[in-house]
Amino acid sequence: MATSELRTKDPGTDPATGEFRVIGQGQTFRSVTEKITRIVLTPHTPLGWFGFFAVAGAGTTMLLVALTWLFLKGVGIWAIAQPVAWGFAIINFVWWIGIGHAGTLISAILLLFKQQWRNSINRFAEAMTIFAVVCAAMFPVIHVGRPWLGYWLLPLPLTMDVWPQFRSPLMWDTFAVSTYATISVVFWYIGMIPDLGTLRDRSESKLAQYFYGMLSMGWRGSVRHWMRYETASLLLSGLATPLVLSVHTVISFDFAVAVLPGWHTTIFPPYFVAGAIYSGFAMVLTLAIPLRKFYGLEQLVTERHIDNMGKVMLATGFIVAYGYAMEAFMAWYSADHWEAFTFWNRAFGPMGWSYWVLITCNLAIPLTTLWSRKLRTSIAFMFFISIIVNTGMWFERFVIIVTSLTRDFLPSSWGTYRATKWDYMTYFGTIALFTFLFLLFVRLLPMIPMSEIRSMLPGAKIKPKAAVEAGD
Amino acid sequence: MPPREGTYGLLAEFDTPSDLVRAASRAYQDGWRRMDCYTPYAVEEAAEAIGFHRNKVPLLTLLGGLIGGAAMFALETWISVVAFPLNIAGRPTYSWPAFLVPAYEWTILWAGLSAGFGMLALNGLPSLYHPLFNAPNFRDGATTDKFFLCLEALDPKFDLTEAKAYLESLQPVSVVEVEY
Numbered sequence: 001m002a003t004s005e006l007r008t009k010d011p012g013t014d015p016a017t018g019e020f021r022v023i024g025q026g027q028t029f030r031s032v033t034e035k036i037t038r039i040v041l042t043p044h045t046p047l048g049w050f051g052f053f054a055v056a057g058a059g060t061t062m063l064l065v066a067l068t069w070l071f072l073k074g075v076g077i078w079a080i081a082q083p084v085a086w087g088f089a090i091i092n093f094v095w096w097i098g099i100g101h102a103g104t105l106i107s108a109i110l111l112l113f114k115q116q117w118r119n120s121i122n123r124f125a126e127a128m129t130i131f132a133v134v135c136a137a138m139f140p141v142i143h144v145g146r147p148w149l150g151y152w153l154l155p156l157p158l159t160m161d162v163w164p165q166f167r168s169p170l171m172w173d174t175f176a177v178s179t180y181a182t183i184s185v186v187f188w189y190i191g192m193i194p195d196l197g198t199l200r201d202r203s204e205s206k207l208a209q210y211f212y213g214m215l216s217m218g219w220r221g222s223v224r225h226w227m228r229y230e231t232a233s234l235l236l237s238g239l240a241t242p243l244v245l246s247v248h249t250v251i252s253f254d255f256a257v258a259v260l261p262g263w264h265t266t267i268f269p270p271y272f273v274a275g276a277i278y279s280g281f282a283m284v285l286t287l288a289i290p291l292r293k294f295y296g297l298e299q300l301v302t303e304r305h306i307d308n309m310g311k312v313m314l315a316t317g318f319i320v321a322y323g324y325a326m327e328a329f330m331a332w333y334s335a336d337h338w339e340a341f342t343f344w345n346r347a348f349g350p351m352g353w354s355y356w357v358l359i360t361c362n363l364a365i366p367l368t369t370l371w372s373r374k375l376r377t378s379i380a381f382m383f384f385i386s387i388i389v390n391t392g393m394w395f396e397r398f399v400i401i402v403t404s405l406t407r408d409f410l411p412s413s414w415g416t417y418r419a420t421k422w423d424y425m426t427y428f429g430t431i432a433l434f435t436f437l438f439l440l441f442v443r444l445l446p447m448i449p450m451s452e453i454r455s456m457l458p459g460a461k462i463k464p465k466a467a468v469e470a471g472d
Numbered sequence: 473m474p475p476r477e478g479t480y481g482l483l484a485e486f487d488t489p490s491d492l493v494r495a496a497s498r499a500y501q502d503g504w505r506r507m508d509c510y511t512p513y514a515v516e517e518a519a520e521a522i523g524f525h526r527n528k529v530p531l532l533t534l535l536g537g538l539i540g541g542a543a544m545f546a547l548e549t550w551i552s553v554v555a556f557p558l559n560i561a562g563r564p565t566y567s568w569p570a571f572l573v574p575a576y577e578w579t580i581l582w583a584g585l586s587a588g589f590g591m592l593a594l595n596g597l598p599s600l601y602h603p604l605f606n607a608p609n610f611r612d613g614a615t616t617d618k619f620f621l622c623l624e625a626l627d628p629k630f631d632l633t634e635a636k637a638y639l640e641s642l643q644p645v646s647v648v649e650v651e652y
Contacts, residue, residue: 029617163556166548167570175574179581186588198615217598225595226514231529232591454513463490
């Protein structure tokens with residue numbers, strides 16, 4: 001076939017399978033190590049990094065300004081009021097948590113499925129998870145109005161003798177999100193220990209040796225340690241998998257447990273989880289594409305990764321499409337007046353434009369184009385798609401929260417919603433904070449797991465001769 | 473208490489994982505027990521070769537998960553039934569289906585923490601100093617691209633000259649003596 005001939009001529013593909021290679025040809029243990037450690041250990045930080053860092057730092061400062069004013073004046077500076085009491089804070093909370101989910105999916109679920117291609121991207125996907133959870137967890141706390149009383153959410157033996165109410169989904173959220181943040185950090189850090197050992201051994205400055213020496217906890221690569229480490233990684237993946245599914249399920253309960261039309265549906269848990277993975281993979285692409293270009297990592301994050309992520313997005317995108325279709329179907333099939341009206345209001349009401357932005361960004365553009373292998377491996381196109389899907393997924397949460405709340409059962413209590421500049425400053429401020437943290441991570445920690453890449457290289461094969469001798 | 477002076481062991485360096493696995497399984501067959509391999513990534517065959525088949529991380533994880541889940545469920549029940557009973561839309565104070573969600577999260581939380589920190593504890597980490605870091609070729613190789621076999625002086629068979637000759641017979645790149 002003409003296409004297969006074309007494929008074998010491409011140096012980026014494996015002639016045996018016609019698939020793109022997971023790792024470029026000619027890499028050795030040392031070359032991979034050098035490539036990744038040099039990014040961190042170089043005394044010459046690229047100028048471009050400082051540029052991005054300055055912009056992200058300025059944005060983070062804007063976030064601090066917005067938060068300071070919020071703490072001084074109260075949540076009234078935002079557009080939230082009756083009937084829309086949730087607004088941007090909860091939209092952003094759900095959006096950020098969703099973005100985090102792809103990191104756990106890549107590191108845990110794909111590990112269980114023995115998808116080795118994930119190795120190059122799992123570390124920065126996990127970092128993305130943690131920073132996204134940092135941004136997400138901030139919103140419910142600042143949204144409660146008196147954030148200094150946020151500790152009331154925890155079951156602490158306080159002198160007031162007041163305890164939390166465990167039948168509320170908001171309490172479930174507290175435990176789901178705090179567990180998710182903790183386990184993500186543990187998983188990420190444990191995964192990094194061997195690589196921190198490599199950085200300790202390869203660094204020339206005393207300061208870096210102390211820094212990475214402390215962080216690596218004295219890792220020395222004993223095979224006994226390695227076996228326990230592998231067991232722990234596998235178990236953590238096995239635990240993170242049900243965790244990641246439960247976190248967005250619990251978040252969807254915040255909505256589904258309420259009686260509001262448009263929220264009170266059983267499709268929410270799977271539909272939220274699929275949407276989370278959809279937007280999360282989009283965010284991984286948004287980060288991976290500039291990173292591989294900027295740091296010259298094309299041999300380690302190859303077209304194969306971009307292509308596979310495109311496929312995952314196509315699959316989860318269709319689950320999301322099914323969710324939208326079911327919402328429309330149930331609005332009709334339930335024969336419930338308010339359900340039907342809510343759906344009509346979403347699509348054709350005063351905020352109907354947001355529904356069509358969502359349909360365009362989440363369904364119309366990605367689900368028609370991601371079928372094409374040519375487009376899936378076009379770097380520029382995939383970057384474009386990743387931005388589109390992230391936008392679409394933000395609007396999905398906007399539609400769910402705002403259109404349902406503005407017009408519920410009683411027309412006399414209908415209202416509208418228009419975000420204020422403080423809403424926008426807080427939202428864009430968290431994007432800047434996320435970028436800020438991510439830039440620090442890229443500069444100070446190994447963004448690609450060297451030990452896992454080493455185990456995939458041709459040099460890692462144990463030759464049969466040794467196996468025979470081991471057996472006798 | 474292990475001796476804190478003198479020789480920790482002999483460290484043989486190999487270029488490929490195959491050489492290391494071959495040497496390690498030979499040494500194990502020849503009766504060496506106090507030994508370890510050091511590799512830049514997990515080489516399961518090397519662990520098998522030195523007779524390390526099982527570890528206790530799964531047991532710790534199971535215990536951590538069970539304790540975490542049970543503790544959270546008990547706490548929720550105590551709070552809702554005894555310490556601070558609230559009438560929420562007439563629902564029973566002991567609403568066990570609602571309590572399952574935080575209990576489920578804590579099962580995962582404590583199982584995960586037990587897996588991660590249990591692994592570190594069983595490995596004896598953090599331990600920032602180790603005699604092997606004194607070996608001249610260890611730090612350049614063990615976390616990058618070299619494979620090491622170390623025969624430790626605590627092994628009853630260990631005798632400096634004999635062990636050195638034995639290691640040389642396994643065709644390593646080099647053999648060095650490691651001091652405490």
